[in-house]
Amino acid sequence: MRRVATGLLVSMAGxxxxxxxxxxxxxxxxxxxxxxxxxxxxxxADWFAVTALFRHPLxxxxxxxxxxxxxxxxxxxxxxxxxxxxxLTPVVVARRMRAMNLAKAAGEFLSRPKQGEGSRIxxxxxxxxxxxxxxxxxxxxxxxxxxxxxxxxxxxxxxPLLGQMLSGAIADKRHLPLLDSxxxxxxxxxxxxxxxxxxxxxxxxNSVVRWTGLDERLANSVIDGLYRLLAEVLVDPDHPxxxxxxxxxETLARDLQHDxxxxxxxxxxxxxxxxxPALAAWWMGVWExxxxxxxxxxxxxxxxxxxxxxxxxxxxxxRALRDDxxxxxxxxxxxxxxxxxxxxxxxxxxxxxxxxTVRRWDAKTVTAxxxxxxxxxxxxxxxxxxxxxxxxxxxIHFISEFV
Numbered sequence: 001m002r003r004v005a006t007g008l009l010v011s012m013a014g015x016x017x018x019x020x021x022x023x024x025x026x027x028x029x030x031x032x033x034x035x036x037x038x039x040x041x042x043x044x045a046d047w048f049a050v051t052a053l054f055r056h057p058l059x060x061x062x063x064x065x066x067x068x069x070x071x072x073x074x075x076x077x078x079x080x081x082x083x084x085x086x087x088l089t090p091v092v093v094a095r096r097m098r099a100m101n102l103a104k105a106a107g108e109f110l111s112r113p114k115q116g117e118g119s120r121i122x123x124x125x126x127x128x129x130x131x132x133x134x135x136x137x138x139x140x141x142x143x144x145x146x147x148x149x150x151x152x153x154x155x156x157x158x159x160p161l162l163g164q165m166l167s168g169a170i171a172d173k174r175h176l177p178l179l180d181s182x183x184x185x186x187x188x189x190x191x192x193x194x195x196x197x198x199x200x201x202x203x204x205x206n207s208v209v210r211w212t213g214l215d216e217r218l219a220n221s222v223i224d225g226l227y228r229l230l231a232e233v234l235v236d237p238d239h240p241x242x243x244x245x246x247x248x249x250e251t252l253a254r255d256l257q258h259d260x261x262x263x264x265x266x267x268x269x270x271x272x273x274x275x276x277p278a279l280a281a282w283w284m285g286v287w288e289x290x291x292x293x294x295x296x297x298x299x300x301x302x303x304x305x306x307x308x309x310x311x312x313x314x315x316x317x318x319r320a321l322r323d324d325x326x327x328x329x330x331x332x333x334x335x336x337x338x339x340x341x342x343x344x345x346x347x348x349x350x351x352x353x354x355x356x357t358v359r360r361w362d363a364k365t366v367t368a369x370x371x372x373x374x375x376x377x378x379x380x381x382x383x384x385x386x387x388x389x390x391x392x393x394x395x396i397h398f399i400s401e402f403v
Contacts, residue, residue, distance in 0.1 A: 001379035008386050009043040012036045034397035035390040042389020046382045053378070054367045068370055069363030076358035080351040088347035090340045097339050103331035107321025146283050150274055159266035163256030170249060179245065180234060187230045194223055 019033035051057045052065040068075065086092065169175045190197070198219040233239045255262040273279060320327055358366065371378075 001376045005043070005047070005379045005382035005386070008383060009040065009047065012039040012043060012386060012390070016040060030401075031394055031397055034393040036393075038393020038396070039386045039390030042392070043382060043386035045389075046385030050378045050382055054371050069367050072361070072363055072366050073359055075366070076355045079358060080355035083354060084347060084351040088343045088350060090344050093339050093343045094336060097332075097336040101328060101332060102335050103321045103328040106331075107318045107323070107328070110318025111315060111322050143284075145287065146280065153274060154271070157263070157267065158270050159263040160257045162266070163253045163258075166249065166253035166256065170246070170253065175246075175249065179242070183230055183234045187227065187234075190223070190226055190230070197223060 013036075016033060016036035019029045019036055022029045023033060048057050052062070053067050054069070056062060056065045166175075169178075229241070233241050236242070256266065257263075321331065361369075
């Protein structure tokens with residue numbers, strides 16, 4: 001556009017020279033010369049005006065030229081104040097946000113998880129998660145996670161919690177399958193250790209009983225009696241021993257919640273367990289396997305459960321945002337308040353950032369960026385000035401001919 005405007009100006013100069021040479025041949029050439037002369041004046045004037053915005057015309061330090069580079073700092077402050085006054089005020093932000101349904105737009109976008117946009121979101125989120133997990137020191141991160149969990153567990157008093165869980169299980173009869181399993185486990189344990197029981201009875205019996213062989217009969221009787229007792233307890237829900245066990249469990253549940261001595265013992269056992277180095281080593285192994293599994297799933301979101309879960313979660317969130325007006329209202333209200341809060345708290349800092357950024361630019365950078373943005377339109381000013389000047393020249397010549 002600069003070359004076109006300059007070419008038109010040169011054409012007017014050539015036309016002026018031609019019309020001046022042909023002036024005596026016909027009166028019409030006077031109009032042509034007037035047009036060309038005025039067009040040159042208009043074109044040169046607009047060239048000077050446009051050039052003076054960005055640099056000194058012909059390199060001459062003419063006053064009030066190179067306006068933009070000479071006033072770079074003032075332009076930066078003006079831009080920042082304009083941004084602050086017209087865009088970052090809470091009223092303007094709130095009014096603009098109120099006219100937008102961000103939640104519905106986000107819901108419509110996220111409710112298409114199988115299309116390219118949703119896949120990119122899923123892949124992007126998985127990639128970010130994988131990069132974060134890979135960039136952090138595994139041992140240090142695992143130690144920090146463990147320290148956080150330990151801190152929370154140390155603050156948690158587990159004794160009342162265990163007591164409440166046990167009370168609830170007893171009240172709902174959910175302890176019965178566990179009790180039956182314990183009885184069966186006792187029977188299997190006795191079966192696996194019959195020889196040890198017989199040996200103990202044999203060692204405890206006196207020499208007379210052993211000499212007569214009654215120790216073997218006594219051992220058989222004891223083992224058979226234990227088997228019979230466990231079977232009766234297992235099949236009879238009202239067996240006295242079962243009732244005693246349940247009474248003991250109820251007492252234990254009550255003591256876990258209200259007995260200070262029991263609670264102190266449980267807390268001591270918990271702290272001893274947490275301080276055990278074996279627990280730390282076990283946790284680091286679990287953490288490393290979990291970390292590697294997360295990285296693998298995040299790197300290949302379409303191949304693992306993480307990808308399917310993430311895709312399903314994104315789709316459900318999108319459908320909820322798209323179809324639930326109440327949720328849309330809540331999300332939009334939150335977004336509006338957040339944007340207004342950002343404008344209120346950080347508007348001044350944003351403005352300062354804009355101002356300081358422009359101030360740090362050198363004059364050539366400012367000139368190049370602004371000229372690159374508006375120069376095409378400015379060259380149209382030169383074109384219009386050349387043509388309009390020529391028309392004005394023709395009108396003036398016409399008036400001068402008849403006055």
